[in-house]
Amino acid sequence: MKSEVVDTREPSAAAVAAAPPTKRTRPRRPVKRIALMVALIVLAVPFVFPTWWMVTSSFKPMSEILRIPPTLWPAAPTTEAYGQVFDLQPFAQQYWNSLYIAAVVTIGTILVSSMAGYAFARIAFPGANVLFVVVLVGLLVPAEVTIVPLFRLVNAVGMIDTHWPLVVIPIIGAPSVLATFIMRQFFLTLPGELEDAGRVDGLSRAGIFRRIAFPLARPAIAAVAIFTFMHSWNLFLEPLVFLSSKESFTLPLALTQYVDAYGGPIWNVQLAATTLTVLPVLAVFIFAQRQFVEGLAHTGLKG
């Protein structure tokens, strides 16, 4: 992935020499540049406006929220909706649920996938290839396919409406397989000399992993951490199937519950809760953009 992002836009010396000198310093046409800029601004609207609309609408009273003509800025800003977010549901509890589940899943996945990835990449043990193929089956199975038997299983062990299935299944089940794959790819590139040095110093295999390989795997771990956290944070079908009480809900499920007696959404409250869910992640993204882009691009590169 990283090696693909090589900037080759600078023409090579040969190409420059071959080009007529006048063309080399060709001035950028300002008209074209302005047109490009305008097009980019127009195209950015559907990406940026929803967030703006979400935040501003959450400060509107119910009477203003669906008003025509629409107001880009609340005429009479109120934080009333934010109070109701916490009155209608145990929202703080639900926030905490999402946060701690995602954190535990992320840490667990890093441990499980780095160990498995390391073993598959660096340790020659009988059956390694066969076992690796068995693990890779997880990449072929979308969560939706196994939801019925998993529901049965979770039900049979009495874990319905607990967070156990949302923690354990992602850490060692299908969702962690991509992480293991990425860790393995990383450890394959590790120079063998580093391990030899560790062995000379008397380190055991586990010691080599813990002291040498794992600390060196930081870029791969960062990628795994980001997409694992986002995956857990966004999970919807699994919580919907496994959880039943509002106290145990995670955020995506909780957001859909701000409805009135007729099932219609209470828009300003729902948007306030949505704002509280979205803005922290967006803020982290702004500060750690490169890591986010690289980490999430990995999810598009499985296999």
Next chain:
Amino acid sequence: MSATLDRSTRRRATSARRRSTARRADVLTGYAFVTPQLVGSAVFVIGPLIAVGWYSLHDWNVLANSFTFTGAANYQRLIDDPSFVDSLKASGIFSAGLVVLNVGLALLLAVMLNQRMRGTTTFRTFFFSPVVVSLVAWTIVWGFLLQADGGINGFLSQIGVDGPNWLRREDTAMLSVIVVQVFKNVGLNMVLFLAALQGVPGEIREAARVDGASAWRSFRSITIPLISPTILLVSILTIVGSLQVFAQIAVLTQGGPGTSTTVLVYYLYQQAFQFNEFGYASTVSVVLFLIVAVLTLVQWQTRKRWVFHEV
């Protein structure tokens, strides 16, 4: 002489023994390291996969507490079930629409951002930002915008256009869901295309320009062929992802109006958790698995074949 020989042989034997002990320890460590993942694969992937196949051969209604072996009856029912055929059709329309719009827009954005111009990183941030927004949150906000009296129709009315009730009309509901999903994740594909575009050697395009090729011509005849593996890869990934669409449907349309947006996974969910037909739902699962598995295997094959393009 013989003493030294003896000593060196002994030393070699000791070191060989030490090495084999180390190897045995290595093997044990290897098994220990992969055990959690293997247990997880067995219990949460392979086992459930076999179970789904087994369930699909049964008439199993949870409420009626019935579990009887019926062989291929569920598969016959699947073929005769117009709702299932509708859900296949809905998934087909969703996937086709999504892949065309998503890949097209991603490519366009990537090409625009690949220009040497100030501010492109800011726009990259804009286009990528929905990717990090929670899916349900993004969908709720768009659902709000797409209401009959929502933001989009509100702004349309300002320019004298009477917008439809996007999510409640058969001819606009599916399109709306597709568009919402395109804006959500097009940034991811854009980034993949951007990486591919930056791998296209500037010399080739420069040479084409010297030969008098127009920008469009050089894009079509040089850039597109060179990044075609990425286009194929991104397309398959997008299709595989699109087959798993669920939350968007659950939040925006609940499969309606009629069954126009009841895609495969939503149909599966309805059968299992609304109608308690676990056996029949498992049959739908098997079909979904086969489609996704075949597409993913095709993707791995293409990646292997074009691996030299990835530098």
